[in-house]
Amino acid sequence: GRKSVQSRILLNSTSGISLLALRNVSTSDAGTYLCSTKNAVTGGYEIQ
Known part of the structure; x- marks a missing residue:
């Protein structure tokens, strides 16, 4: 469940x-989501 949610976050x-x-x-x-969003925007797609 958690991974699917994080994948959705990366997509959005x-x-x-x-x-x-x-x-x-x-x-x-x-x-956690705030940090992951920042990393995703900068190009870091490994936030698990």
Whole structure:
């Protein structure tokens, strides 16, 4: 389940704001998604 969610995040890296809306869970997760979005935008697709 987690990997599929992360894959979706990488695909939607251009819409970082939408990621938070899709996964509006705990703060720790939100921070992780924020970091992964930044890395994906810069070209780092290995955030697992």
